[in-house]
Every structure is written in structure tokens, then in C-alpha cells.
Amino acid sequence: MKWLARIFNKRSNWSIPYLIFLLIFVVLPLVLIFIYAFQDNSGEFSLVNFRKFFASPEDANTFVYSIGIAIITTLLCLILGYPAAYILSNKKLCRSQVMVLLFILPMWVNILVRTLATVALFDFIRIPLAQGALIFGMVYNFLPFMIYPIYNTMSKMDHSYIEAAQDLGANPVTVFRKVVIPLSMPGVMSGIMMVFMPTISTFAIAELLTMNTIKLFGTTIQENINNGMWNYGAVLSLIMLVFILAMEVFSDKKEDSTSNDGGLI
Amino acid sequence: MSHLKDDFIIEVNHISKNFGSKCVLDDVSISVKRGEFVTILGPSGCGKTTLLRLLAGFGNADEGEIKINGEDITNTPPHKRPVNTVFQRYALFPYLNVYDNIAFGLKLQKIQEDEIDMRVRKALKMVGMIDYEWRDINSLSGGQQQRVAIARAIVNRPQVLLLDEPLAALDLKMRKDMQMELKEMHKTLGITFIYVTHDQEEALTLSDTIVVMSEGTVQQIGTPMDIYNEPKNSFVADFIGESNILNGTMIKDKLVSFLGHEFECVDSGFGENVPVDVVIRPEDVYLLNNTSSGMFTGTVQSCIFKGVHYEIVVLTENGYEILIQDYNAFEVGSEVGLIIKPVDIHVMEKERTCNTFIGKMIDKTHVEILDTSFLCEEMEGIEGGEKVKVEVPFDKIDLMDNEDEGNLLGDVRFILYKGNHYHLTVRTETGENIYVDTHDVWDNRDLVSVRIPHEDLKITLL
Structure with a gap:
């Protein structure tokens, strides 16, 4: 039994089960995507599927359109979420935790259930399901992911910065512009990532909310893979992954210059 | 008369402030002469920081008025007051560099760029931080941040500089150096400094005038010499030196x-x-x-x-x-x-020679003081309800650990050693003070059970 004790004594060994899980379900699929993307149907190395993507305007257009929808959704979430987070974190304006809970509560409901409810709602008030419904549904689904990180940063904000600014002659508007906004930037950045990344790859919501009339990039990937076009699907996935990775690196660089106490939790 | 009044830059008149049911400032009045270095000194929780915050405009007084330059500013918001504050934990904006932190106030005043530049450099020179203007705030040491915080306040040329325990976070050596520098700065700038501290040595070193506070009230106002040599009461004598x-x-x-x-x-x-x-x-x-x-x-x-x-x-x-x-x-x-x-x-x-409580008779053999009923010697001709004064000598009151043994509970607030016994102030749950002479050793904030023997209650009808 000594060997067992030795394994458990070393704290880092505890991560072994997780590492195995990570290898099988995260690293291996990524490697497979990478390999599949650089193969043709017969398994030979080739760039034919990349050429196919850049040659087919339909898929490239879907990609650009998806980015556009994601940007609009993120912007709307920011416009709606920032004031909400500000009000929630302000003890004078919002005295009870119940309000905070009401905003966070939708996060606890399954995303598909919420989307189906949105579909039912649009049907009920007889608004045709199209791009408008899509954006509404996405904003509705992802708004809590924007509010929560910003609320978190704001409620942890040291009040003495605000007092210092007031002391130096800043009126309430200036305090908001020159202190609250810069100090809440880490929360805003992480909110943007939390909303932008899932919206760009979403497909189920788009299918349900537009009755399949609007195609997002996620749908394109799913269709290709469902139809057995593994290599082309892998290329599309890889392109999206690289794009998201680039976004992440870009936002990390910006975040470094401010502070690092944002985050969801 | 009006000529005399002009001498005071700050007048605090009968200020009271409560947080919930807790009274933090109780009828505080202070006048500060133009150009003075005034220190508000007291143990933690005595209300000194609250007083400073009221001067800066953070929070409103429940009663009383504050005047600066003879003008009532009791309800003026902080950004419209001619004062600047050096905060205890500096509160420097982490997303701005040293230069932009110092220039923050000047930029808000819409001052010309080249004048801002000149004044920021002058302030940096004054605090000995030349060549640091483009540094990141987080890369500075505590002492350097402190200097930037002072520069950020004085660059606006306030009429009054408020300092909230600015040296508390520095080590002893650095603190001594900064004390000298602050004194020098005060001389050069010629503006009024109001300095909050719990360090009596710092107060004696720096100030023209010291305001000693305890439990939300002013105990004594005077020069360091006065306060040290002629303390007004035992609290001041004990706290200073x-x-x-x-x-x-x-x-x-x-x-x-x-x-x-x-x-x-x-x-x-x-x-x-x-x-x-x-x-x-x-x-x-x-x-x-x-x-x-x-x-x-x-x-x-x-x-x-x-x-x-x-x-x-x-x-x-x-x-x-x-x-x-x-x-x-x-x-x-x-x-x-x-x-x-x-x-x-x-x-x-002596502030008092025995405990004096005002209460009322319940019946012939019971009296109510401190919201508690006490047995007492039988009094003739009592019907109940008469207002009485009850006196108890300090040394007749017993303090015990066991909560059930005494008549009521309290906690030890102030301990004075009198050479051969301790003189304690015990605060009851209803907020009244009981003074006790004892030979036992108690600690500050100890919860004690107070017993007052009935034969030692001296009752007089009012």
C-alpha cells in the first residue's frame, strides 16, 4: 500500500484523472481536427479543403455574417448590460440581493428551453421568425453573461477611487467617465469574450429562431459533418478556432494594461 | 468681531453624526486658523476619520454646520469644496501613470496644457519624485505611492489639505523622514493642514495644534506643549505619552x-x-x-x-x-x-468622584437604574415612580467573568492604572458608563458582569 500513499501524498498527482480526461476529450479531438483539416477524402495530405473554403463564397459569406451577428449581439448586450450591472452594483440604487438574483436567474435555465420559450413568445405575438428574432434570442440568452462579469468588477470596486476623484473636483458624470468606466474595463472585456465566443459558433439557437431560414457558421459546420464531409468540416472548425484564438490573444494584451481582477467568478 | 472671525479658515460647529444607533461624533466644535497644522488625535474608533470625511464632504452631518472661509459648506458636495485629501490607502488611479494621476485635478479644471505640465513637475519636485512621471502606479513602493498621493493633492493648491493617517502604512524610518518632509512642505506651501492620526508622537512632532478625541467627543484642544504638560483629564494624560x-x-x-x-x-x-x-x-x-x-x-x-x-x-x-x-x-x-x-x-x-445614575423607584425596596431593577435598602414613604439620583462609589462595584453572577453586562472600554489599582470604564449594553475601581486585571473589550451590592446604593429623591 506504500506506493498508493506515495501517489496520494503528492498533490500534483491528484490532477491525473483530470489530465487523462483532458487528453481524451479535448486534446485528442483538437489534434484530429488539425489532422483531418490537412487531408483529402482519401487520407492524403492536401490543402484542397482550405482552397474549397476560400473558393466557395457561400461558406465564406456565412462566416462573415456570423461574425456580424456576433458583433451586433455583443454590442447590444454591452449597451443593455452595462447600465444594468451599474445599477445592480450600486448600493444606493439597488438595496436587495433579489434584484441581482433576478438578473442571474436566466443563467440557470437551459439555453434550449429559453430559446424554445422565445420561439413560442414570437409565435404568440405573431412576429415572424427571422433575423430580428435571432438577435433578440441571442441577446436574451447571453445578456447574463455580459452583466455578471461587469457587475462583479463593479461591486468589488474600491470606493476610495471614486472619493478621490470627487475630492479632485470631479462631478458625478466625470466620476463615471473617468473612474467607473476605466475601472470596470476588465469586467467589460471578459463580458465581451463570454458573449462573443459562444454567439459566433452557435447553431441550435439560430435554427430554432429562424426556422432554418438563416444559416450561421455553426450550422454550416454541423451540416458538413452530418453529411460525412469530415475533412471540410474540420477545416471550417479550424478556421473558427483560429479566429477565436486571435480574439483572445488580442483582448488579453489589452487587459494586461488595466488590471486582472475581472472574471466571471 | 468680524475681523477676528476671518482668522479661522475652518469652523466646525456642534457637529453630530450617527451611524445607525451608534453615535460617532457627539457635538464636536473646532476652529482652525489659516495656515495652521492641526492634528486630530485619538484611538481607533474615536470618530477622527469621520470628522475628516465630513470636512472633505463624504457623508453628511446629522446636526451642526461646517464653515470654510466663513461660508457654510455643510451640504456642499466634495467636488465643490476648496479642500483636497490624501487618503490613507492612497487611492491612486491604477490605470493612470504618475503624471496623469497628479494632473487629474488640473485637467478637470480645464487648465492649459503647459501650465499643467509646469505645476505637475513642480509638485513632483516638491515630493522628491522627479523622473518618475511616466512610471506605472503599481510599480511604485508604498512610500513612493504616498508621495504621489501628496503631490496629487497639493498640485491643486487647495486652501486646506486633509491627510487621513497618511503615514500609517510606512515603516518607522520612512515615517520619520516623511514627517519632517510634511512639516517642511507645510511651511513652504503656507496652507492649512488637517492631519488625522492615532500616533501621539507623530501628533506632538508635527502639529501647531492638537485636537484629542475619544468616543466621538473632543477631549482637549491645545498646542503639543499644553496637551503634554497640562492634560485636561486622565484620558488625555494617559493617551499622550x-x-x-x-x-x-x-x-x-x-x-x-x-x-x-x-x-x-x-x-x-x-x-x-x-x-x-x-x-x-x-x-x-x-x-x-x-x-x-x-x-x-x-x-x-x-x-x-x-x-x-x-x-x-x-x-x-x-x-x-x-x-x-x-x-x-x-x-x-x-x-x-x-x-x-x-x-x-x-x-x-476629577471628572467624577463616584458613579451617579438617574433612575426611578419601582417600589419601597427596588430602584430602576441602567434599565435594570436593583434591590435597595427599604425607603419610607415610597409609592413607586419617583425620580431618584443613585450614587455608587467606584470601589464598591464588583466585576465578574460569569455572566449570571451580576446584575447586568458590559464591556471594558478604558483602563487607567492608578499606581495601586485600576480605574475602569465599563460600557453597559444600553450605552451608559459605569466607573469601577478594582485590583483585578481586565483587558480592553473584555465582557464583564457587573454586580452592584444593594447596601452601597445611595439614593436621594430628586
């Missing part, structure tokens, strides 16, 4: 008795045979190896080297412990003679 505070009796003018002896002193006007508190500073007691030439004698209990002097505890022949500072060491256990000069004896009026 080391001191021996003893019970005494003023026999007649210029003759006081304490430690079981009669001493000549310089105080007069107290009356004859009046109980008083006597303050003797440790450096004012002279020790002699020769017992016969002393005014009285004692035995050395301990002798500790403190750097400049030795700190010696002597037990006098009458059983009092006295703290003494002397440049010479004395052997523990040796007999010594002691001399106290008349000018070094400071006599203070």
Missing part, C-alpha cells in the same frame, strides 16, 4: 497629597480637601541611591534599557507602583530615594 496618574487630595492651594505624602505644587484654586487626579510624567521623577535625601523611598521592581533611557518601576513604601525614566540604571531590589519637583506635579480636577 507615558504617565503616572494617581488619586490625590488638594489639601489647600499649592499643597497636594498623593502616594501617602504631602507635596508642594504650583497649582491653586481647587479649594480645600478636594479629591483630584495627579499626573507625573516618568521623566519627572528623580531617583537617588541615597534613601535619606529623597522625599520618600521605594524599592526598584524592574529596570529595562530602552535605548536613550532606562525604564524603571519603583514600588513606594506605601504600596504604589511608579513608572520612571532615568539615564542611570538602578539595581532591581535596591532601596532608592525619590524626588518630585513642585513644577512637575500636574493636578487635574
